[in-house]
């Protein structure tokens with residue numbers, strides 16, 4: 362994980378209405394970007410086939426399905442996704458679902474990520490959802506449960522990355538959305554961190570969608586974020 366270059370750590374979220382627009386975005390970003398996240402918006406517009414095609418073309422794909430269901434249903438879904446050539450898959454970090462998913466993914470290269478507390482939630486949102494903990498306390502609990510279930514990584518805000526690293530040890534991925542370059546519009550994100558600070562806090566991968574795909578010049582925006590990431594990684598000789 363420590364030897365990865367900035368380009369291997371940037372995951373661009375293809376939150377785009379149609380496959381043809383997503384194809385154009387991938388062509389625009391070209392060799393600058395090697396890792397894409399595909400979630401609800403594109404999956405429900407024919408994006409699964411597109412995800413398979415991108416993987417065949419050598420891109421890494423993070424399928425952001427945030428699964429949560431009874432054990433048997435999660436397991437059967439993960440078994441099929443594990444055959445699709447995807448690199449990462451999310452499920453909500455609930456112990457039973459995570460254990461079922463880990464068992465189902467055994468023997469595949471699929472990295473299972475546990476979503477702890479959505480980066481669009483602040484303390485008030487967590488309270489409203491019925492939890493008597495702060496976001497960080499809940500992230501810590503769920504990170505420990507993900508570790509114990511044998512998951513490959515954690516999704517959290519980079520605000521919690523340092524705390525999560527202490528809990529999960531050196532090997533698990535820490536994947537952080539809610540990334541915003543200085544001055545960028547946060548939108549609905551509440552626990553936001555800059556690319557530089559996120560890597561310094563110990564995030565292994567940064568998920569960025571709107572600051573790139575909604576930019577006037579998406580390639581320039583991706584390159585600027587990559588430059589900031591290289592600054593954070595230097596002088597580790599791995600930027």
Ligand SMILES: O=c1ccn([C@@H]2O[C@H](COP(=O)(O)O)[C@@H](O)[C@H]2O)c(=O)[nH]1
Nearest residue numbers: 374400478479480538539568569570571
């Ligand atoms: O806690 C989470 C989990 C997933 N996401 C997803 O990441 C991207 C972020 O998009 P931006 O436009 O860069 O805000 C989006 O696809 C979310 O579904 C998240 O934001 N937070």
